[in-house]
Amino acid sequence: xxxxxxxxxxxxxxxxxxxxxxxxxxxxALVSALWFISRRxxxxxxxxxxxxxxxxxxxxxxxxxxxxIWLAFTDYAGAxxxxxxVASTTAVVAADGTTLTLADPAGLACGVLRNGCVDVRADVxxxxxxxxxVLGLEDAVLTLxxxxxxxxxxxxxxxxxxxxxxxxxxxxxxxxxxxxxxxRAPPVEPDLESVRVQMADExxxxxxxxxxxxxxxxxxxxxxFEATAIARYNEYGFIGLANFVTIxxxxxxxxxPVFAWNVSFAxxxxxxxxxxxxxLGVLLNNPDLRFRNLYRTLLIVPWALxxxxxxxxxxxxxxxxxxxxxxxxMLFDITPEPINWLGVAMAAKGAVLLVNLWxxxxxxxxxxxxxxxxxxxxxxxxxxxxxxxxxxGFWGVTAPLLRTALVPITLTGFAFNFNNFNLIFxxxxxGPPVDWGTSTARGTDILISWAYNEAFRTQGGxxxxxGSAISILIFVITVAVSLVNFRITGAxxxxxxx
Amino acid sequence: xxxxDRRAFVWLALVVVGTLLGVWALLGNxxxxxxxxxxxxxxxxxxxxxGAFVLLIGGTAAAAYTYGLAKRPGRAAAYALTAGTHMFxxxxxxxxxxxxxxxxxxxxxxxxxxxxxxxxEGHLLVRAGVIxxxxxxxxxxxxxxxxxxxxxxxxxxxxxxxxxxxxGIVGLKLAERLAHLPAYRADAWTRLLGIGxxxxxxxxxxxxxxxxxxxxxxxxxxxxPSSERTxxxxxxxxxxxxxxxxxxxxxxxxxxxxxxxxxxxxxxYGTLLSFxxxxxxxxxxxxxxxxxxxxxxDLLNTFTGLILAYSGGAIAFSAWIFKGYLESVSxxxxxxxxxxxxxxxxxxxxxxxxxxxxxxxxxxLLQFIGxxxxxxxxxxxxxxxxxxxxxxxxxxFTSGRFDTQWGALTxxxxxxxxxxxxxxxSFQDALTSQQTAGGVKG
Numbered sequence: 001x002x003x004x005x006x007x008x009x010x011x012x013x014x015x016x017x018x019x020x021x022x023x024x025x026x027x028x029a030l031v032s033a034l035w036f037i038s039r040r041x042x043x044x045x046x047x048x049x050x051x052x053x054x055x056x057x058x059x060x061x062x063x064x065x066x067x068x069i070w071l072a073f074t075d076y077a078g079a080x081x082x083x084x085x086v087a088s089t090t091a092v093v094a095a096d097g098t099t100l101t102l103a104d105p106a107g108l109a110c111g112v113l114r115n116g117c118v119d120v121r122a123d124v125x126x127x128x129x130x131x132x133x134v135l136g137l138e139d140a141v142l143t144l145x146x147x148x149x150x151x152x153x154x155x156x157x158x159x160x161x162x163x164x165x166x167x168x169x170x171x172x173x174x175x176x177x178x179x180x181x182x183x184r185a186p187p188v189e190p191d192l193e194s195v196r197v198q199m200a201d202e203x204x205x206x207x208x209x210x211x212x213x214x215x216x217x218x219x220x221x222x223x224x225f226e227a228t229a230i231a232r233y234n235e236y237g238f239i240g241l242a243n244f245v246t247i248x249x250x251x252x253x254x255x256x257p258v259f260a261w262n263v264s265f266a267x268x269x270x271x272x273x274x275x276x277x278x279x280l281g282v283l284l285n286n287p288d289l290r291f292r293n294l295y296r297t298l299l300i301v302p303w304a305l306x307x308x309x310x311x312x313x314x315x316x317x318x319x320x321x322x323x324x325x326x327x328x329x330m331l332f333d334i335t336p337e338p339i340n341w342l343g344v345a346m347a348a349k350g351a352v353l354l355v356n357l358w359x360x361x362x363x364x365x366x367x368x369x370x371x372x373x374x375x376x377x378x379x380x381x382x383x384x385x386x387x388x389x390x391x392x393g394f395w396g397v398t399a400p401l402l403r404t405a406l407v408p409i410t411l412t413g414f415a416f417n418f419n420n421f422n423l424i425f426x427x428x429x430x431g432p433p434v435d436w437g438t439s440t441a442r443g444t445d446i447l448i449s450w451a452y453n454e455a456f457r458t459q460g461g462x463x464x465x466x467g468s469a470i471s472i473l474i475f476v477i478t479v480a481v482s483l484v485n486f487r488i489t490g491a492x493x494x495x496x497x498x
Numbered sequence: 499x500x501x502x503d504r505r506a507f508v509w510l511a512l513v514v515v516g517t518l519l520g521v522w523a524l525l526g527n528x529x530x531x532x533x534x535x536x537x538x539x540x541x542x543x544x545x546x547x548x549g550a551f552v553l554l555i556g557g558t559a560a561a562a563y564t565y566g567l568a569k570r571p572g573r574a575a576a577y578a579l580t581a582g583t584h585m586f587x588x589x590x591x592x593x594x595x596x597x598x599x600x601x602x603x604x605x606x607x608x609x610x611x612x613x614x615x616x617x618x619e620g621h622l623l624v625r626a627g628v629i630x631x632x633x634x635x636x637x638x639x640x641x642x643x644x645x646x647x648x649x650x651x652x653x654x655x656x657x658x659x660x661x662x663x664x665x666g667i668v669g670l671k672l673a674e675r676l677a678h679l680p681a682y683r684a685d686a687w688t689r690l691l692g693i694g695x696x697x698x699x700x701x702x703x704x705x706x707x708x709x710x711x712x713x714x715x716x717x718x719x720x721x722x723p724s725s726e727r728t729x730x731x732x733x734x735x736x737x738x739x740x741x742x743x744x745x746x747x748x749x750x751x752x753x754x755x756x757x758x759x760x761x762x763x764x765x766x767y768g769t770l771l772s773f774x775x776x777x778x779x780x781x782x783x784x785x786x787x788x789x790x791x792x793x794x795x796d797l798l799n800t801f802t803g804l805i806l807a808y809s810g811g812a813i814a815f816s817a818w819i820f821k822g823y824l825e826s827v828s829x830x831x832x833x834x835x836x837x838x839x840x841x842x843x844x845x846x847x848x849x850x851x852x853x854x855x856x857x858x859x860x861x862x863l864l865q866f867i868g869x870x871x872x873x874x875x876x877x878x879x880x881x882x883x884x885x886x887x888x889x890x891x892x893x894x895f896t897s898g899r900f901d902t903q904w905g906a907l908t909x910x911x912x913x914x915x916x917x918x919x920x921x922x923x924s925f926q927d928a929l930t931s932q933q934t935a936g937g938v939k940g
Contacts, residue, residue, distance in 0.1 A: 020795045020802070043764075045842070049757035050769060052750045053813045061776050061810030064784035064791060071786065283587065288580045295587050297923075299594060300930065304922035308871040308889040309911045312896050313601055316904065321536075324600055324628055330534070331626040332543035338535055358594065366930045419780055422873055426893070448780050452874070455786070464786050471780050478778045 030055075072468035073238055079112040080236035084123060088232050092124070095227040098217045100124070105213045108232055114239070117210045121233040124217070126201040126226045129158065134192045135178075140185035144178040148197060156198040157182055159190035169198075201225065207232065236465075243469035254441035254450065261349070262446040266417045269356045270410050276357065277364025278402065282394070284365070285372045296369065303362035311426040314355045318342055318427075345443030348428045352444055355427055356417070364413075371405035372398070411485040415478055424449045447474050506568035510561055517557025524550045531622060538616065538626035555585040600629070605908035608634040639909035646713045646723040647730045656702045663695045664920075700741065706734045708884040725883050725894050726903060729910040732891035735801070737917060739876070739887065740869040742805045744862040747812035752858065754813070755820030756846055760829065770821075773814045785878050792879060799881045807875055812868075816861045823857045824850070860928050863921060867929075870918055888914040 034051075038044060076082075090107035092100050102108070110117035133145040148154055157180060158169045168190065174181040180197070203225065209216040221227055247255055280299070284292050302310065317323045318341035326338040341351040375398065383393045417423075424430055430445035430453060437443070440453035447470060455467025529541045540546075562581030566574030607630040616627045623629045649657075667688055674684040711723040711731050723731075757763075758770055788807050789798070797803030831853070832845040840848070851858075873889040880886065886894075892914065895907040922929060 020797050023795070046757045046761040046763040046766075049753040049761070049846075053754035053773075053817055054769070056750055056806075056809050056813055057773070057776065059810075060788070060791070060806050061779075061784075061814070062772075064787035065776065065779050067787035067790070068779075068784045076786075280587075280590065283583050286580060286583060288576055289583055291584075295591065297926065298591050299587075300926070301598060302594060303930075304919050304926075305598070305915045306867070306871045306888070306918045308873055309892060309914050312889075312892045313908070313911050314597070315896055316907065317597055317600075322627070324597070327537060327627045330537035330539050331531075331623075331628055332547050333539050333541055334544045338537060358597070361594075370931060415778075421780075422871065426873065426889075429897075451780070471784075475779045478780075479775060482775075482778060 068468045069472060071465055072243055072472055073240060074236050074465050075114055075239045075242070076236045076465045076468075077463045080114075080234050082236055083234050085109070085232055085234050089125075089229050090231070091229050092227045095221060097220045100215045100217065100227060100230065102213045102215060102230070105210070105215075108210075108230075110210065110232075113235055114237060117207050117215075117232060120207045120235045122205055122207050122217075123202045123231050123233075124205055124221060124225075124227050125229045125231070127155075127228045128152070128199050129196045130199050131194070131196050134195045137186075137190065137192060140173075140182040142180040142182060142195070144180065147178050148175070148199070152199040152201050154180070154197050155200040158196040158198065159186050160194045161186060161188050162191045163188045172197075239465070243465045246466060247469060247473075250438070253436060254438050257436060258441045258445055258447055258450050261444065262418065265349070265352065265444075265446060266414050266420075269353055269360065269417050270413050272353060272357055273360045273364045273413070274406065274410060276361055277368045278406075280361070280365045281368025281372055282398070285369060296366075299365060300362035302358050303366075307359055307422060308426065310359065311355065311423060314358075315342070315427055318351050318355075342428055343432050345432055345434045348432060348444045352423065352428060356420070356423060359423070360413070360417075364409075367406070367409045368402065371402055371409075374405065375401050408485055408489045411481060411488065415481045415485070418446070418481065419448050419474065419478065420446070421448045421452070425452070447477075506564050510564040510568070513557060513561045513564055517553060517561070520553045520557070521550045524553070528622075531625070536616075538622070540622075551589060555582050555589075558582060558585045601908050602912055603630045604904060605639050605912045606635055606637065607631070607905065608636040608638050609905060639905040640913075643727055643729050643906050643909045643913070646711055646727040648710045648712070650705075650710065653702060653705060656698055656705070660695060660698045660702065663691045663698065666691050667695075699737075703734050703737045703741070706731070711884070725886075725891070726906050726910075728884075729888075729891055729913055731884065732886050732888045732910075733914055733917065735885060736870055736887040736889075736914075739801050739804055739808075740866045742801070743808045743812055743869045744865040746805060746809055747816045747865050748858050748862050750809070751813045751816035751820055751861070752851070753846070754817040756824060756850060758817065758821040759824035760832070773817060777811045777814045785875070788875070789878060798879065799885060801880075801885070804876055804879050807879060808869055808872070812865050816865060819861055819864070820854070820857065823854065827853065856928075860925070863925055863929065867918055867921065 034048060038048065088108050090105070091103040093103050094101040108117055110120075113120060130148070132148070135143045135145055137143075142157065154172055154175055156169050156171055158167050160167050164187075168186045170186075171183040172180055173183045203221060205221075206218040207215060208218050215230070283289075284296060286292070289295075317325050320326060320338055320340045320343060323341070325341065326335075329335045330338055339347050341347050379397050379401075380393055383397055388396060424444055424446055428444045430442045430449045432443045433439070434443045437445075440458060441450045445453065451467045451470035451474065454470060455464045458466075524546050528543065528546055531538050531540045533539070559578040559582035563574050563578035566577030569577075609630070617624055617631050619625070620631060620633070624631050670679070670684045670687050670691070673679040674681060708731060711728045712720045713723055713727070715721055754773075758766065792798045792803045792807070795803070797806065827850075832840075832849050835845045835849050836842070871889070873887075873893075876887045877890055877893075880890070888910075892907065892910060895903055895910070
C-alpha cells in the first residue's frame with residue numbers, strides 16, 4: 001500500500017516510472033517503519049521472521065485467490081471483462097442534453113451484457129479529421145511539418161492508398177512532437193499529400209437507458225462538445241450463485257461424468273501404481289539380490305526426466321498411425337487393429353493410466369522400498385523361529401506394516417493426481433470429444449482441465465466466473481482429502497497444542 | 499555313484515542348454531511377418547514373446563536352483579527366487595527404458611518424420627519401425643535445432659570449464675573407490691567443484707542472450723530465428739526462471755521456517771494452517787487474477803513477473819519443509835550460543851544457517867525441478883517467442899503444426915532433459931527419500 005502511495009507521489013515527478021517500482025518503495029518504507037516498531041513492542045519480533053513470506057503470500061497467492069473467489073460470483077467473461085470495448089464504437093447522429101441518437105444501435109452490442117446497456121459506463125467521443133502536412137514516412141513513423149495542435153488527443157491516422165484505391169486507417173502507437181508512430185505500417189506506398197489525423201475528445205458518462213436508437217446519459221455533455229461516437233465498457237457484475245446453478249443445471253453432461261472419471265482416474269492410477277510399486281519394491285528388497293542399487297537407479301529414470309517433456313513425447317508415441325506403442329502392439333499381434341489412443345474415449349483413458357504408471361512407478365517403488373527398509377529384520381527372524389514360512393512372513397509381517405506406511409503416501413498421491421493438470425492437458429488435452437459431454441467436458445477431462453476449458457477456451461473469450469466456481473469446488477475436495485491425510489498422519493496435530 | 503555336486507552340475511548344464519534351445523526355437527521359428535493396416539505383424543507373435551520371456555525366467559530360476567543344490571542345498575529355493583527376480587527385473591527395466599532409448603535413437607536419426615513409410619529392408623524390428631534404422635544414424639537433428647544458435651568464444655570456455663568440473667567430480671568418485679583417496683579429502687574437493695559448477699552454470703545461463711539466436715540467409719542477412727531452432731534459448735529461459743524461483747523461495751522462506759520451528763507466538767498455528775492450505779487452491783485457476791495483477795505491476799511478459807507468480811506456492815512449501823527440518827535439529831546449539839550472549843538473529847544467522855546449508859540446497863533443488871516442469875502459468879504470462887520455456891517450445895512441435903517434426907522434437911526433448919537428469923542423479927538419494935518421506939506435498 002505504501003508502495004502504491006509512493007509511486008503515485010513519485011509519478012508526479014517522474015512520470016515514466018514503471019509500476020513495479022512500487023514494490024521497491026513499499027519495501028524501503030516498510031523496513032524503516034518496522035525497525036521503529038520493534039523497539040517499542042518486543043512481542044512483534046517473531047512476526048518479523050515470518051513477514052517477508054507473508055507479504056509475498058498475501059500479494060501473489062492470497063490476493064489472486066480472493067479475487068478469483070469474488071469472480072466466481074460474477075458474470076466475468078471475455079465479453080464482460082470491465083474494459084472499454086473499442087469494437088462497440090458507434091456513430092452518434094444527434095445529441096441533445098442527455099439524449100443521444102445513434103446511427104446503428106446494434107453496434108453497441110448490448111445483448112451480451114446482463115441488463116443490456118442499462119447502467120453501463122461509456123466514453124462519448126468527439127472526432128474530427130485534421131488534414132496534416134507530411135514530410136515523410138519511414139518504418140511506420142510519420143514525420144509532420146509541424147506538431148499537432150494541443151487540446152485534443154490524436155487517435156487514428158488515415159492514409160489514402162492510390163494503388164489500391166481506398167483509405168487505410170490505423171491507430172497511433174506513439175506521438176512524439178512531429179513524429180507519429182503508426183500501429184501498423186500501410187501495406188503499399190500511401191499518398192502523402194492527403195494524410196488525415198483523427199483528433200478526439202472524450203468524456204466519461206454512464207448510460208442510464210436505451211430505447212431503440214435513442215440513449216439517455218446520466219449527465220449532459222459539456223457545452224460545445226460535439227458528440228460523434230460512443231463506445232461502451234464491458235461491464236460485469238455480481239450475479240450471486242448463478243454460476244453454481246449453471247454448473248448444476250448442466251451437471252448431467254459435465255459435472256457428473258467429469259467428476260466420476262476424475263475420481264476413478266485418481267483411484268485407479270493409485271491402485272495400479274501401488275500394485276506395481278509393491279511388486280517391484282518387495283522384489284528389490286531381497287538382500288540376496290546383487291545389483292539391486294543399480295536396478296533401483298535405472299528404474300527411477302522416468303522420475304528423473306522432466307515430466308513436461310516426457311508427457312509430450314508420449315503424446316507422439318501414442319499416435320495412431322506411427323506411434324511406437326501401436327507398432328509394438330501390432331508387431332506382436334497383441335491387438336488385431338491399431339488402437340486410436342487419443343481419438344477414442346476409452347482408449348484415451350487407458351493411455352492416461354498407462355503413461356501415469358510409467359511416470360509414477362519410480363515414486364511408488366522408492367516409497368515402498370523406504371517403508372520396507374524401516375521394518376526391522378528381527379521381526380522376520382522372530383517369525384521364522386516361530387515356524388512361519390516366507391509366504392506367511394510376507395502376509396503376517398510385511399503386508400500389515402507396509403499398509404500402515406503406504407496410507408499417507410497413497411493419500412498424497414490421490415490429492416496430487418486428482419489435480420494432475422499437466423498430464424491431462426499435455427497428453428490428451430482432455431479429448432477426445434464425446435457425445436455425452438460438452439465442448440469443454442470431454443472424454444478424459446478432469447475437473448481442473450474442465451475448469452480451465454470453461455475459463456479460457458469457451459467461445460467468446462473466457463467464462464472466467466464459471467471456471468472460478470469450479471475451482472472452488474476442486475479446492476473444497478482437495479482440502480477434504482488433505483484433512484483426512486493430516487488426521488491419519490497427525491502432521492498438524494502437535495502444532496495445535498503449542 | 500556320481501558325487502551329488504557333479505550330478506547337480508550336469509542338471510545345471512542340461513537346464514541352461516534346454517532354456518537356450520527353447521528360446522532359440524521360439525524366436526527362430528517366428529511366423530512369416532505380414533503387413534496389415536500398414537503395420538508389420540507377426541501373427542501370434544505375443545505368444546512367442548511371452549513364451550520366450552517365461553522360459554527365460556523359469557530357466558534361469560531352474561539353473562540357479564540346481565546350482566544352489568550343489569552349493570548350499572538349504573538355500574536352493576532362495577537362489578532360484580533371486581535369479582528369477584533378476585530376469586524379471588531386467589524385463590521391467592527393458593520395458594521402462596524402451597521409450598527413452600527409442601527417443602534418444604530417433605534424435606540421432608536422419609529421418610525427420612517417422613510418419614514416413616516403413617523401411618522395406620533390414621532387420622524385422624527395423625522393418626516394423628519399432629527401432630529406428632541404425633544405418634541412418636546422424637547428428638542432423640541436433641545440427642538442425644542448434645543451427646541458429648551462435649555461441650560466443652567465452653561461453654565455449656565456460657562450457658569447457660563446466661565439463662572439466664563434472665569430469666573432476668566423476669574422477670574424484672573413482673579415485674575414492676579405486677585409489678583409496680580419503681573420504682574427507684574427496685568430499686572437500688567435491689564440495690569445491692560443486693560450488694564451481696553452480697557458479698559456472700549460473701554465469702553461463704545469464705550470459706546467453708536472445709541476440710545470439712538468429713538465422714543467416716544465403717545473402718548473409720540476419721533474420722529472426724525459427725521457433726523450432728532455439729531450444730537452447732528455451733532451456734536457458736527455463737533454467738533462469740527455475741533458478742531464480744528456487745533462490746527466491748529459499749531466501750524468503752528460511753526465516754519463516756525458523757520462526758515456526760523455534761518460536762511460540764500468538765497466531766502461529768493460524769498462520770501455519772493458512773500456509774498449508776492456501777497452496778491447495780488450484781494455483782493457476784487464479785490466472786486471470788494473476789494476469790490482472792501483473793498487468794498493473796507492468797510485469798507482464800517478464801521473467802520477474804513469472805518468478806513472483808511462482809513465489810507464493812514456492813515460499814509456503816519451502817517454509818513448511820524447512821520448519822520440519824529444524825524440528826529435527828536439536829535447539830541446544832542455539833541455546834548455548836544465546837546463553838553466551840548471542841541475539842536471536844545472531845544465533846539464526848551464525849549457527850542455524852551454516853548447519854542447514856545442505857537442507858537449503860535441497861529445498862532449492864526441489865523447487866528448481868518443480869518449476870522446470872510448470873507449464874500453464876508460463877504459457878499465460880510469457881508471450882514473446884524469445885521468452886518461451888522448454889515446455890512451451892516442445893508444445894510448439896506437438897500442436898503447432900499439422901505434421902509433427904519428430905526428429906527436431908526428440909533432439910529438443912533430449913537436450914531439455916539433460917539439466918534435470920544430471921541434477922536428479924547427482925542428488926538422487928536426498929531427492930527420492932525426502933519426497934517419499936510423506937511430507938505434506940509430494
